[in-house]
Amino acid sequence: MADDRYEPLHAAFRWQVPPDFNLAEACCGRWARATPKATAIYFESDSGCRAQYSYAQLQRAANRLSNALMAQGVRRGHRVAVQLPQRFETAVAHIAIQQIGAVALPLSMLFGAEALAYRLQDSGAVLAIAAGEAMPALRAARPDCPALRRVIVVGDCTTARDELAWMDVLQAEAASFTRVATRASDAALLLYTSGTTGNPKGALLPQxxxxxxxxxxxxxxxxxxxxxxxxxxxxxxxxxxxxxxxxxxxxxxxxxxxxxxxxxxxxxxxxxxxxxxxxxxxxxxxxxxxxxxxxxxxxxxxxxxxxxxxxxxxxxxxxxxxxxxxxxxxxxxxxxxxxxxxxxxxxxxxxxxxxxxxxxxxxxxxxxxxPGHRVAVIDDDGRECAPGQVGxxxxxxxxxxxxxxxxxxLGYWNNDAATRAKFTGDPADSWCRTGDLARMEADGSFWYEGRADDVFKSAGYRIGPGEIENCLLKHPAVANAAVVPKPDAERGALVKAYVVLADGHVGDAALVAALQAHVKARLAPYEYPKEVEFIAALPMTTTGKVQRRVLRLQEQQRAGLGAGAS
CATH class of the missing domain: 3.40.50.12780 (ANL, N-terminal domain)
Structure with a gap:
């Protein structure tokens, strides 16, 4: 067990934020000068390609791309979309965008045309840097994105009108570039959150x-x-x-x-x-x-x-x-x-x-x-909760x-109302709500109780899915599990488990009984899943989170309830 050095470390911590700060300089420029041969990125692909890139190589490629972006009319504050997987060019794109003071708009390779169109249109992105394999969806989205003037294509892909090949673009530019000066508070990244209701919101992050x-x-x-x-x-x-x-x-x-x-x-x-x-x-x-x-x-x-x-x-x-x-x-x-x-x-x-x-x-x-963060559990009125109280x-x-x-x-892009709603008061001096429920013990440790819309009540008992899911995972037949409420006229909701089977196991009535007994023996009687459904894969976000909301809505629809039912 580690010594508990938490309190003196936290109390002594002081932020040291310089007035001028730039991600490109902090993450590449200074290393390209001080340790140019040091490895920045090891690359490997499922096609068998392997490469190793130094900080000097990263900087030179970023300089060429910065020059190319400037030649295409990209300026400070413009949004530039980056739809690339894990690879060297992705890091190059981010360094290059920050060097000119523009705002990077990262986009998942998994996005379809509709998801891309919404984000590109809402952000007003003027240029996109995209992998060749992403181009079919991006091309389908472009008619709805009038601000998007050019696309730089990375990898094997025949370029069409208003599209430029990555290697051609970089080879035409100089390997030197003078970075613009940015303030620490200047916008750097626009990241769209998935959210639980409505359209995604663009969170604008500063340097x-x-x-x-x-x-x-x-x-x-x-x-x-x-x-x-x-x-x-x-x-x-x-x-x-x-x-x-x-x-x-x-x-x-x-x-x-x-x-x-x-x-x-x-x-x-x-x-x-x-x-x-x-x-x-x-x-x-x-x-x-x-x-x-x-x-x-x-x-x-x-x-x-x-x-x-x-x-x-x-x-x-x-x-x-x-x-x-x-x-x-x-x-x-x-x-x-x-x-x-x-x-x-x-x-x-x-x-x-x-x-x-x-x-x-x-x-x-x-x-x-x-250290550096003040975090608490608060109630609906914005008051800090007592130790052990869920909020x-x-x-x-x-x-x-x-x-x-x-x-x-800095706020949600073009959505001041959502920004204000995120805080309990003045965004510069108040609590910012996360939508996640937890309890904080007297020692300052937090214990997760689930998303505000994941926790449910069954026969008056408050059910958090995490503990039940963890218990199910300990059974050798379970590869993964998600617990959601199933509407029930008598109890309000029943505990239902969706289970992904481990290899070699069969989902039958005997296993359902075994899983129920497994949970009953380890948790409170009201926590065992009254119903178990075996499923090939759980719905997941691209960041690896289980989308319990999808399963919850499915249960509501099966029960003949509207999507807004609780």
């Missing part, structure tokens, strides 16, 4: 948001190879995460922080599998990683005893769903590393979590507020010393 992420990143990665008590010792970390670089989890929790500290990150362009995850970590000597609970569950099932694989892994961070004690114990006992759970949102990321090197963590806990997790715009927290978004 300084990365600084706001750093305490959580370095703490959750157990100081990322640095010695927290001897700063003269350099880091030898190698980072990897399967998280999509188009999302907060991949961009702000993996790519940009790794580059900020001048360390290499592994880019894997391919589908996630447990076997490939182990292979990549062994091949590149990955020391630090961010893996979603769903990924860890798959890896646990695939390799219950993975120590023979020769991994160099030292620390894991996980987020998106509660890890649960089964995965927590497997990481500690079988991988030989701690797993630090983290919590954050696109609007204010990396605010809660664990750092087992400096303070103790219990399985299932969301952790404590990371909504909220982050204050100012830290415990009254200093503005740099982690916050």
């Amino acid at each position: 300084q948001a990365l600084i706001g992420n750093l305490p959580g990143f370095i703490a959750s990665q157990d100081w990322f190879g640095f010695d927290p008590f001897d700063e003269s010792k350099p880091s030898d970390a190698v980072f990897w995460s399967p998280a999509d670089w188009a999302w907060t989890g991949g961009l702000m929790d993996a790519l940009l922080p790794s580059l900020y500290f001048g360390r290499p990150i592994v880019a894997w362009q391919g589908r996630f599998t447990a076997d490939k995850a182990f292979e990549l970590m062994a091949a590149y000597g990955v020391t630090h990683a961010f893996l979603f609970p769903t990924a860890l569950k798959a890896m646990m099932k695939a390799a219950p005893r993975p120590k023979r694989l020769g991994l160099k892994l030292r620390t894991l961070m996980s987020a998106g769903e509660a890890v649960g004690d089964a995965v927590f114990a497997w990481c500690r006992e079988c991988l030989g590393v701690p797993v630090n759970e983290m919590f954050g949102q696109t609007e204010m990321n990396y605010v809660l979590g664990n750092c087992q090197r400096l303070w103790p963590a219990r399985p299932g806990s969301m952790g404590r507020a990371y 909504e997790v909220a982050v204050h715009a100012r830290d415990r010393h009254g200093v503005p927290d740099p982690v916050f978004f």
